[in-house]
Amino acid sequence: MTLDLFSVSVMTAAVVVIVGVIYISETLIRRDEVSGRHWSIAFLAGILTTIAYAMWAAGAGWVAIAAGNAAFVAATGFIWIGCRSYNGNRTLWAYLTVGAGMAIAFVAVAAAGPDGGDWAGVVWMYAVLTVLASLGVWETARGRLARTRTTIALAVVLAVEAVYTAARAIVFLILGPDDPVFQTWFATIPASFVTIALVITAAIVTSILRAGRAGMRGYTNLVAADGTDRILTEPQFRATVTDVLERAAEKGIGIGLVAMRIDDLPFIAKAFGNEVGRQVAVAARDAVRRTVEPLAVIGDDGATLLWVCDTTWDAAEARRQASRLATAVFEALRNVPDAVVPVVGIGVAVTDDFGYQTSELIDAAEAASARSAKTGDISVLMAEPSRSRPPAAAASDPTASTRSEN
DSSP, X not given: OOOOHHHHHHHHHHHHHHXXXXXXXXXXXXXXXXXXXXXXXXXXXXXXXXXXXXXXXXXXXXXXXXXXXXXXXXXXXXXXXXXXXXXTXXXXXXXXXXXXXXXXXXXXXXXXXXXXXXXXXXXXXXXXXXXXXXXXXXXXXXXXXXXXXXXXXXXXXXXXXXXXXXXXXXXXXXXXXXXXXXXXXXXXXXXXHHHHHHHHHHHHHHHXXXXXXXXXXXXXXXXXXXXXXXXXXXXXXXXXXXXXXXXXXXXXXXXXXXXXXXTTHHHHHHHHOHHHHHHHHHHHHHHXXXXXXXXXXXXXXXXXXXXXXXXXXXXXXXXXHHHHHHXXXXXXXXXXXTOOOOOOEEEEEEHHHHTTOHHHHHHHHHHHHHHHHTTSSOEEEEEEEOXXXXXHHHTTOOOEEEEEEO
């Protein structure tokens, strides 16, 4: 069977539209978090890309090519931005980068005009896509995404896109679009099949990732429904901690951050019922609020993580405070009826080791809490900067090893 260009373009458009509509509809229904909304924009851009290319295959002019190329860049760019927001990193410069890439892709086609042909500006688009996909791979190797096995599939998707688009650009420049090698492996028809495979895989992986983040959001919302729970949401917590760290850095005051994770919470809800799961969440959160200092800042990620940020901590004081917190949480969870005591991981990071950058401090504490959760009991791990560099350098590198403090 021989497939013509228009048929393949329509088939690709159908797949992308169906997957994109389902993904976007689920986002609207769930009122998803910011990373899920960014990924939804990526799928929306993918829909616009396929529509534009289908119009081009049907005989539309250079405007359809320019719009399709710019939308293609946006699709990859917002996958990367979604990864950054998932990790809790700032996205302003990422927006500017993606916007610049879209402008480059559009202007490259517009500059060629009606006489540019079907492949006008394509090398510029390939270059931008390679850069954005590579940035996405880099982002999946950092922060929370690096601690999630599901992320491997997303990293593979982005890596394949980066390598494939780079190869398309190289072969296009060396051999030209009419060469048999390019036509066999890198022309529109073979590229469409690669696109379909990548879109389906990306949709599955990002759905799993955002479901993992949102799995227990209902419980935390119920906890705060009566107004007595003053625990901040993740964006509120990060903004508050950023302000605290800036003022603490000016005065030379030490800051400690505790990350407490209860990864078993969704499984408890499934095994013992939603009400029991909610009671476990309430007990843990109440124990944290009762135990920490009155001026401590408390936040959560809407799922299974709680953070505590407090001032005037050195490493020794941080260990004592976190150990006291672990004991209080354990006692609270033991008293929850009809539930098993979940595994609780507690990690601590201090500014003496990681500096005054919010993301570095939170990432270090979360990495330690993940290690702590693997011990199988409620233990405290202190995050340490890499021994290969002095503590001051660790502020720019969130990589940390851990030591156990029970």
